[in-house]
Amino acid sequence: MSRWKPDAEGRLIKAAITLFDERGYEETTVAQIAEAAGLTKRTFFRYFADKREVLFNGSEQLEQRWIEAVAAAPADASPLAAVLAGLDPVAEMFGERHSFARVRARIIDANPELQERELIKLHRLAAAITAALIDSGVAQNAAVLAAQTGVTVFQVAFARWVEQDDPAVFRRVMDESLEELRSVTAG
Amino acid sequence: MSRWKPDAEGRLIKAAITLFDERGYEETTVAQIAEAAGLTKRTFFRYFADKREVLFNGSEQLEQRWIEAVAAAPADASPLAAVLAGLDPVAEMFGERHSFARVRARIIDANPELQERELIKLHRLAAAITAALIDSGVAQNAAVLAAQTGVTVFQVAFARWVEQDDPAVFRRVMDESLEELRSVTAG
DNA sequence: ACCTCCACGACACGTGGTGTCATCAACTAC
DNA sequence: GTAGTTGATGACACCACGTGTCGTGGAGGT
Numbered sequence: 001m002s003r004w005k006p007d008a009e010g011r012l013i014k015a016a017i018t019l020f021d022e023r024g025y026e027e028t029t030v031a032q033i034a035e036a037a038g039l040t041k042r043t044f045f046r047y048f049a050d051k052r053e054v055l056f057n058g059s060e061q062l063e064q065r066w067i068e069a070v071a072a073a074p075a076d077a078s079p080l081a082a083v084l085a086g087l088d089p090v091a092e093m094f095g096e097r098h099s100f101a102r103v104r105a106r107i108i109d110a111n112p113e114l115q116e117r118e119l120i121k122l123h124r125l126a127a128a129i130t131a132a133l134i135d136s137g138v139a140q141n142a143a144v145l146a147a148q149t150g151v152t153v154f155q156v157a158f159a160r161w162v163e164q165d166d167p168a169v170f171r172r173v174m175d176e177s178l179e180e181l182r183s184v185t186a187g
Numbered sequence: 188m189s190r191w192k193p194d195a196e197g198r199l200i201k202a203a204i205t206l207f208d209e210r211g212y213e214e215t216t217v218a219q220i221a222e223a224a225g226l227t228k229r230t231f232f233r234y235f236a237d238k239r240e241v242l243f244n245g246s247e248q249l250e251q252r253w254i255e256a257v258a259a260a261p262a263d264a265s266p267l268a269a270v271l272a273g274l275d276p277v278a279e280m281f282g283e284r285h286s287f288a289r290v291r292a293r294i295i296d297a298n299p300e301l302q303e304r305e306l307i308k309l310h311r312l313a314a315a316i317t318a319a320l321i322d323s324g325v326a327q328n329a330a331v332l333a334a335q336t337g338v339t340v341f342q343v344a345f346a347r348w349v350e351q352d353d354p355a356v357f358r359r360v361m362d363e364s365l366e367e368l369r370s371v372t373a374g
Numbered sequence: 375a376c377c378t379c380c381a382c383g384a385c386a387c388g389t390g391g392t393g394t395c396a397t398c399a400a401c402t403a404c
Numbered sequence: 405g406t407a408g409t410t411g412a413t414g415a416c417a418c419c420a421c422g423t424g425t426c427g428t429g430g431a432g433g434t
Binding site for chain 2: 112115117123
């Protein structure tokens with residue numbers, strides 16, 4: 001018999017999402033989250049650097065998957081094609097998490113503090129992809145633009161997917177968004 | 188004789204910049220800033236919503252000037268031209284503030300918390316310009332792209348201007364950055 | 375002479391976030 | 405199986421951020 005219940009981190013995330021959704025982000029204290037997860041405030045901060053981070057847990061994994069795909073792209077692919085190769089493994093991450101993502105998006109939309117965190121996460125993601133491209137020999141300016149474009153496509157597609165009732169087709173929504181962006185920039 | 192020394196807000200900003208530069212942002216407390224300005228912690232929070240905001244004081248003014256210029260642009264101007272019209276009154280704001288801007292930029296670069304705030308300010312700026320364009324009859328997609336492009340040009344130019352030794356030529360640096368962006372997107 | 379206004383100080387309080395030490399099951403070594 | 409080690413957690417103290425509330429006294433009007 002283990003001394004503590006398993007998956008403390010997962011319990012904290014679940015409790016946080018639930019409470020944020022019920023009472024609002026500001027109105028929920030870290031002590032309340034910890035108590036709902038059967039832990040203490042101190043332990044919460046051992047898993048998450050601050051109160052905001054509990055909502056951005058998957059971002060390192062997303063970034064890692066994406067840059068791996070960029071690095072693995074064929075050498076003769078265009079910069080933008082290499083970036084978009086990252087969308088496949090990323091789309092895979094969101095298969096069964098639709099309702100979770102929806103609640104999370106509502107919480108973030110209602111809180112400037114959380115929007116700041118989301119913006120800097122996307123900024124860092126674009127920077128990491130840019131670095132991966134430069135590593136593959138792409139010129140700096142092209143790398144920056146391709147990375148930023150890819151992240152924008154992801155951002156738009158994610159927002160649409162979250163609002164949809166059919167959760168099964170993240171990849172299709174991403175393709176549609178990309179097609180739209182192409183037609184806009186072409187005109 | 189007035190009961191209090193004038194320009195409390197300006198004194199707070201000056202004290203904050205000085206202390207942040209000398210000791211670092213995290214290591215400086217709001218109480219120290221207030222004391223250096225001859226005020227109290229409570230008064231600091233009457234002027235600034237939080238500790239970060241003392242470094243982003245001019246942003247409302249910048250946004251206001253920019254969207255006024257966009258609204259005043261000739262009706263037959265292209266969306267991007269209308270956005271770029273905002274660069275003139277904005278450049279005017281930074282004439283004598285070069286050394287101030289330089290110190291401020293160093294402080295922000297050293298602090299993720301402040302970078303988050305800067306990103307959301309630029310995000311809101313782009314959103315406000317987008318709204319102004321739509322108000323002038325520009326289609327939504329074109330408005331978003333033009334606004335984002337204009338803000339990007341400003342961002343790059345500002346970063347370069349801050350690092351330069353010659354403070355007199357913000358406008359010239361902006362023009363150079365725009366030209367570069369054009370050549371990149373054209374290819 | 376009186377009144378109202380209002381920028382600021384004084385004080386108390388809740389919350390976020392951290393440093394430090396104690397605890398005690400699980401694991402390892404012999 | 406006894407002893408020592410490890411590591412996740414609790415307990416507690418502490419500081420800084422941010423806010424609500426009330427008191428104060430000079431400025432400016434009537």
